Amino acid sequence: MTVTNTAPTVALREARIPGDGIYEGRRVLHRVPEGWEERPYELFEVEPQARTIGAEIRGVDLSRPLGPGLRAELHRALLEWKVLFFRAQHLAPDRQRAFARHWGELETNPLLAAGSSEDVVRFDKGSGSTPTFENVWHADVTFRERPALGAVLQLREVPPAGGDTLWADMAAAYDNLPQDVKDRVDGARAVHDFIPGFARFYGPERLAPHQERFPPVEHPVVRTHPDTGRRMLFVNASFTTRITGMPREESDRLLRYLFQQAHIPEYQVRFRWQPGDVAFWDNRATQHYAVNDYGAHRRVAERVAIAGDRPF
Known part of the structure; x- marks a missing residue:
């Protein structure tokens, strides 16, 4: 006698996760390019x-002073790790500037408060201070035709708790994009403009005089690192306004998705500052996020930025 398995088929109700989101799951994490x-x-x-x-x-x-050998090793470490941390350096501004100049000419930024010289930006945060670029993922000055190569930041005064900075690896962000998204963004270009980022804390009267000096510029949505050859996502929520040639609604939707990639913890490092600590990061390969969670306490930092090249 033959017995047939007649167990009923279990049916699941229909369920769907909304599209264009970020989901849990395994990430492919390569620190350096293939062949490095x-x-x-x-x-x-x-x-x-x-x-x-x-x-x-x-x-x-x-x-x-850095000798050629030390400079070369630090440069290799920067390319490998994207952001380097140096504890308890307590650099005078001229020494901070001298260190940064080993990687190129220094930038000035007329939209931010200057320190001891025009190429030193001073962030003096406390109760009632202007917020500037905190609590937002961004890469520095991508509204320039040649965005900064990198930056050297030193904390001179640190709150008793909070005030950390996070960096995100935008090569890892690109590596993990779904193939259909890569197909849409490879070769695409996007417009970057200083106004949206600075309008978060400055009024029109402060921004209008700089419009001619900083017109909107286009950069690749995915840029190639000039030293490593890696492909990196190069749009950010402070300055990227639209993808060229794409309908506005479609552009907005895709950019929101691309902006979200910096929020994935596997691509990030978080640094807890102490006075005198220095961070040196590759602005081409990263985004960063300064956390303003320290209330009325004071946080003082000084930054010098290194002029970069035209993204390709």
């Missing part, structure tokens, strides 16, 4: 802070 030659460092110690981004550099005194 990894070599030990001879002049300092490297202490990784996250899987693909962020490393503390130990055994380097930035107040002293």
Whole structure:
């Protein structure tokens, strides 16, 4: 006698996650491009802070001049880790500027408060201060034809708690885009404008005089790193306004999705500051987020930015 399995088929109700979101799941995390030659460092110690981004550099005194060998090793570490941290440096502004100049000419930014010289930006935050670029993911000055190569930031006064900064690896963000999204953004260009970012805290009377100096510019949605050859997502919520040649509604929807990529924890490193700490980051390969969670306490930082090249 043959027995037939007649167990009823279990039917699931229809359920669907809304599209264009970010979901849990495994990420592909490559710190360096394929074929990269990894070599030990001879002049300092490297202490990784996250899987693909962020490393503390130990055994380097930035107040002293850099020799060619040390500069070369630090440059290699910057390309590998995208942001480097140096504890307790307590650099005078001229030494901070001298260190940054090993990577190029320094930028000025007339839209932000200056420190001891016009190429030093001073962020002095406390009760009643102008918020500027906090609580938003962004890359610096992408509204320029040649956005900054990188920046060197030092904390001079730190609140008792809070005030951390996060960086996101935008090569990892690009690597993990779905293939259909890559097909849409590879070769696309987007408009960047200083006004949306600065309008968060400045009025029209402050911004209007700078419109001629900083007209809207176009950059690739996905840029290629000039040193490593990696492909990196290059749009941000402060300055990217639309994708060229795309209907506004479609552009807005796609940009919202691309902006969200910086929010994924696997692509991030978070740094807790102490007075005198220095961070040096590759602005081409990262976005960053300064956390304003310290209330009326004071937080004082000084930054110098290194002029960059035209994205391609």
